[in-house]
Amino acid sequence: MTAPTLAPSAYPPDLAELIPQARDLAAELGEIPSQNRLKKTLKVGTPKARAVLAALTAPPAGEPTTNPVDTEPDTPPTPVDPVPDTETTPTPEPLPEAMPDVASPQLAPVTDPEPPATPTDPAALPADAVPEDVKARRPVVWPVLILCLPAFVAIWAGWVEMGRLTGFGKVALLPGIADSVVLDTAITLPIGVETYAAYALWAWLSGRAPQQARRFAKCSAIASLAVGALGQIAYHLMAAAGWSTAPWLITAVVACIPVAVLGMGAALAHLMHSGRN
Incomplete structure (x- = not known):
């Protein structure tokens, strides 16, 4: 009572x-x-x-x-x-x-009754009363980063070579102004596709994004990972067959990837910003 x-x-x-x-x-x-x-x-x-x-x-x-x-x-x-x-x-x-x-x-x-014993369960104590040595430790993340490093190297190399097979190469960024500034556009494929997929996964699984943004991030992350997997499959098949250029259908799809990444990134950023207002 x-x-x-x-x-x-x-x-x-x-x-x-x-x-x-x-x-x-x-x-x-x-x-x-x-x-x-x-x-x-x-x-x-x-x-x-x-x-x-x-x-x-x-x-x-x-x-x-x-x-x-x-x-x-x-x-x-x-x-x-x-x-x-x-x-x-x-x-x-x-x-x-x-x-x-x-x-x-x-x-x-x-x-006077004896004072009740202090509970030893950290969950039963207020947050400020839990000793530092009893608080739950944060999960360790750095082993996952080490495991992801080889996959990142393989994905990066596959997309760069796919870009060269589909017409991506070195271009002068400032023609007529600084012709010596040259960039290999093949690196835009791994940076765009895989970076967006990783960020969309975070927006989907972290729980910090609004509900509408999480739904869009879920669909676009799955689509980006699927495109990335298909791109790696296509490159390795062409490399094993000794092709020096990709078929026109693969070239057309790969050429549209930077545009699609730009559109999905802008849409996700807009949804995350509008959901916080």
């Missing part, structure tokens, strides 16, 4: 308000709660919790007490037996402030 938890207030609660709540808590628990339990449930400090606990353990108003005190603080107590003038009547010690009498069953006081 869970004890009721009070909402925090901007003003400190009164003892007259705390005692009925403490008695309800005692009736619900079947025993007088400890001082720590009162502090936690009633959201009060140690002095008020001690005063509320004293009110819970005090006997009812109808029972005789060993040290009666008049409820009128200004009226001195009336002596029961006359005493000689030579003796002085002892002044009774002041008792705690009288608490409102609220009828409740008399329960035996209990000692």
Whole structure:
């Protein structure tokens, strides 16, 4: 059974308000709660919790007490037996402030329970309370990069040679301005196709892209990987057959790859940007 938890207030609660709540808590628990339990449930400090606990353990108003005190603080107590003038009547010690009498069953006081053991499961602790040595380690990625390196070299070489078989070659980037600046356009095939496929896979599987962008990234990533696989198959078949030029159909498809990559990249970037607005 869970004890009721009070909402925090901007003003400190009164003892007259705390005692009925403490008695309800005692009736619900079947025993007088400890001082720590009162502090936690009633959201009060140690002095008020001690005063509320004293009110819970005090006997009812109808029972005789060993040290009666008049409820009128200004009226001195009336002596029961006359005493000689030579003796002085002892002044009774002041008792705690009288608490409102609220009828409740008399329960035996209990000692403070031992604090609950701290859970050892890191998932049961808040994020800031989990020790550094218990926190889950991030997955290691560098072995995957080593495994991908040979595949990257083979794919790069296959696309470059495919580009040469289909008419991609060295061109002057700035004709008439800087004729010495020459670029082999065959490298545009591996950079365009495989780089876009890797980025589209990240947008699809990372979960950080919007839903519409993830759907487009999924389809375009699968298409890019399929085109890349077919391109590698076509190159190795032509190389094994000793062809120096590719058939016109393969040349036409390969020539359209940079345009397709440009369109898919621009569309994916637009979908990812529009989904965040």
